[in-house]
Amino acid sequence: MNATVCAIVVTYNRSELLKKCLNAITNQSVNVNHIVVIDNHSTDTTPKIMRSMSSNQILYKRLDDNYGGAGGFKRGISYALKNTHDQYFWIMDDDTIPTNETLENLLHATLLLDDFGFLTPNTHWKDGTPMNVPPIAQNWSVAADKGLIKVKEATFVSLFVERKKVEKVGLPFEEFFIWHDDTEFTTRLSKLAPGYFVSGAMVVHESAGNSAPSVYTDVSSRISRYYYLYRNEMYICKKHKGKIITLTTFLRDLFVSLKVLVVAPDHRAKRFATVLKGTFSGLVFHPRG
Template identity: 40%
Template sequence: MKNVCAVLVTYNRLELLKESISAILNQTYKVHQLIIVDNQSTDGTSDYLKQTDDARIKVYTPSKNLGGAGGFQIGINQAMQNVENDFVWIMDDDTIPQKDCLDQLLKPIVSGSVESTGFMCSNVRWTDDSAAVMNIPYTTSYWNELAQQGLIQVKAASFVSLLVSTKIIREVGLPIKEFFVWGDDYEFTWRISKKYKSYCVCSSLVTHKMGANHGVDIVTDTIGRIPRYFYSFRNSLYTERHHDGVKGFTIQILREFYSVHKVLHHSKDHKWLRIRYIFKGMLAGLAFNPQIQFPKERL
């Protein structure tokens, strides 16, 4: 029997959080522990979590909002402090796993049908059961190697039902908290898949209850969200140059200049503000060099 610690990061989504917690604690394969990082919610989340009486739940509240990246680093690090945990199961607060989701993630590992697995991720659906656009994993060239077993080999995936062993985390380190938002899951999972084969398990289903099922783009996004794209461009440039060298760096620079082109030709308003944040993120990404932390270190 493998012990699994679920890690969930939340911020101002109380009703969805309640649904997610219930789904996690009522899996057919019981979780050993559930660590919740509350990123300074202001919607009553703290009061609700204080009332929980399930001994498996541990709550951590940082002194300030550390973004998704900082929250996941704290949560995963805390999961690693319990030597009884064999796996960490990572997700957002609007992730609702089906009852046998965890069981399906573990099956290929427990049965021995895959060896030296890096991570396993779920098949993420939206509320209408269509594929969740923001959570489609990046496949490898040999994606169909185990397709007959319902396993798709992937290079990277999102933190929406991701299972990784504590052994792997000790080896590759924690997500990078300095990312704050955007791309911490992509970098972390790519770091793993460079060393170990990783898979999307088609039969492991979760619903990601996002407000809408579409991607986001600085070209069309609302004015209030434009500053967030600084992290997107900065983090992407770091990840590509760090993991794919000159080739990745060059391709990402071209992508970012193409984003400028799209803004100039297709954005309906605030074009220069959008371009400003593209270049701000790009310039920051040239020097951005955060150090990967490991579980043995205190955060």
């Protein structure tokens, strides 16, 4: 395969996982031409480790602040566009551990398709259970005989995309900060060409847990983050999914805001206000491109 690939990894204060991730990338069965590591202003040993690893292949950029996942991925993709000429970008979190043949299988999938908006691998948690499973598209089975399932969207846990597609749709929105920046980005990509789940391309997501976060039960220090979840999701509905889905989502979120007043174990008023504020903010939110 003559394709050139730049891996883009965003990290923050997880130096041991980062080393494991980078080791997995550099030991792929096919060559990775460049690895861009974007450091969201880590305060652990990440800067020391990365300065010792910087090379013509590994390009390290430490940011002057923590810009969240969205800001990190925006800056990582932008850096790769400006500092490499690679054909494909392989985008991932620092807790994503590809198997040895992940990239080979992603590249093989490109040969099986006339066109694609993005590819997403088969992601499992540490115990082997599936996670980050993307929602399937209506005509999901068009390439199922090739081990490819058509999907609507995907996450930055691991995402494979052509450089020329990114140049057409633009970068992720930094203002999303966390949550759904990848959903919105892949929704834009899917308007150019379909996205596909590549069943043979395996990665392990070594996150702290394999359960979706919940505004009903999450610890008090994380409640304020849910503002971004509900705001960003509402924006995506308004921008990309039409009036009916937007209205349905709005009513669902109103129900959630009321439900937390009944079922949440603590900080009910704060949880209620966060959901409500995020939902209404999403109706008028217009991120800059």
